Every structure is written in C-alpha cells, then in structure tokens.
Amino acid sequence: MENINESRTFWSAQRLTATALLTAIGILVPMVMPKIVIGPASYTLASHVAIFIAMMLSPAMAATVAVGTVLGFWISGLPPVIAFRAASHLVFAMIGSFYLQRHPETLASPVKVHVFSFLVAIVHSLCEVVVVFFLGGIPADGFLYTLISFGIGFVAHSLVDFEIALGIHKVLSKQRGFAALARR
Numbered sequence: 001m002e003n004i005n006e007s008r009t010f011w012s013a014q015r016l017t018a019t020a021l022l023t024a025i026g027i028l029v030p031m032v033m034p035k036i037v038i039g040p041a042s043y044t045l046a047s048h049v050a051i052f053i054a055m056m057l058s059p060a061m062a063a064t065v066a067v068g069t070v071l072g073f074w075i076s077g078l079p080p081v082i083a084f085r086a087a088s089h090l091v092f093a094m095i096g097s098f099y100l101q102r103h104p105e106t107l108a109s110p111v112k113v114h115v116f117s118f119l120v121a122i123v124h125s126l127c128e129v130v131v132v133f134f135l136g137g138i139p140a141d142g143f144l145y146t147l148i149s150f151g152i153g154f155v156a157h158s159l160v161d162f163e164i165a166l167g168i169h170k171v172l173s174k175q176r177g178f179a180a181l182a183r184r
Contacts, residue, residue, distance in 0.1 A: 018181050019054070019061045023068035026050035030072040030086075040081045040132045041150045043157050048124075051089055052165030053172075055097040056107060057181050062097040066090040081135045088127035096120045113166065121158035125151045 035044040047069070054065040066089045073083040099106070099116070106112045129151045132138060138146050172178045 014177065015058075015061070015181055018057070019064050022050040022054045022061065022065045026065050026069035027072035027075075030069070030076040030078065035078075037078065037082075040079070040085075040135070040138070041153060042078060042082050042085075043153060046161060046164060047086075048089070048158060048161035049165045049168070051093050052096075052162050053169055055093050056100060056165070056169050059094060059097040059101060061181075062093040063090060066093040081132065084135050085128045085131045088131050089124070091127045092120050092124040095123055107166075107169070117159060117162040117166075118155075120162065121155045124158045125154035128154045 029047050029050065030044050033045045033047065035042055051062065051065050051069060054061040069089060070083055070086045073086040074080075096116070103112075106116050129147050132150055133143050133146045
C-alpha cells in the first residue's frame with residue numbers, strides 16, 4: 001500500500017513542476033513569439049496560453065504563472081506599459097480560476113466554456129484598457145477611444161489564446177496523472 005505522505009509529496013512535486021513549466025512558457029513566449037505593437041497596445045501570439053492553462057488547474061498556479069509572465073514582458077524589451085498590462089493579468093486569472101474551482105463543470109460544457117471565455121475576455125480587456133489609459137499617455141478625454149480601439153482587439157486576442165489553451169487542456173486531460181493537478 002502506498003504511503004500517504006509519499007503520495008502527497010509526489011503530487012506536490014508534480015504540481016510544482018507543472019507550475020514551473022507553465023511559468024517558464026509564460027516568460028519565454030513574449031521573447032520569442034511574433035507580435036504586433038501599436039502604440040501602448042501589443043498582441044503577442046499565445047501570450048496568455050500558459051496563464052489560461054494554469055487558471056484551469058488552480059488559483060495558486062494561475063497566480064504564479066501570471067506573475068511570471070510579467071517578467072517575460074519586462075525582459076523582452078517591450079515598452080514598460082506592456083509589462084504593466086501583463087501585471088493586470090493577475091486579475092482575470094484569479095477571478096477565472098476561483099470561478100472554475102467552484103464550477104469545474106464549466107470546462108466540460110461547450111456553451112458554458114465559451115460564455116466563460118467571453119466573460120474572462122471582457123474582464124481581461126477592461127483591466128488592460130485601464131492600464132493603457134493611465135500609463136499609455138492617452139488624453140483624459142480618450143477613454144472611450146481607448147476602450148473601443150484597444151478593447152476590441154484585447155477581447156479578440158484573449159478569446160484566441162483561450163481557445164488554444166482549452167485545446168491543450170483537453171489533450172492533457174486525457175493523460176494519466178493530469179487530473180490530479182486540478183485538485184485545488
């Protein structure tokens with residue numbers, strides 16, 4: 001019979017390893033993936049995927065990976081406002097992760113998961129728009145312009161990255177031991 005303490009250590013080591021790998025991906029993506037930079041806005045392919053996968057697993061993983069991605073944006077050479085936008089990811093990552101912790105069935109329902117993705121994208125976009133507005137040099141009367149011009153792009157970018165993360169999560173969910181990572 002397996003020792004309970006050994007089992008806890010194994011799962012803790014597995015969760016720590018998964019968190020470290022997702023954080024490393026979150027740091028690496030801003031440095032190597034293609035990006036479009038338009039003023040204070042930027043769109044880096046797959047920049048949210050590691051955060052979304054972590055969000056689907058646990059709040060602690062989501063927080064760690066979200067903080068780690070900030071480092072990736074700081075060292076990638078992009079303007080500081082973009083790194084501050086990355087810091088705002090902690091907000092949607094925690095809200096989404098706590099929701100999924102209470103409603104894990106969301107990921108199994110195509111309708112629920114897409115509504116969830118859209119709502120997370122709205123929160124995500126609003127947080128980034130606020131950062132762009134306050135730190136991006138937008139005039140005080142330009143909030144509506146910022147919300148429309150950048151907000152729509154941020155929502156679309158979030159939705160695309162969520163779909164990539166969801167696909168990866170579905171594939172990984174079929175692997176032995178992966179479900180244990182989602183124990184919160």
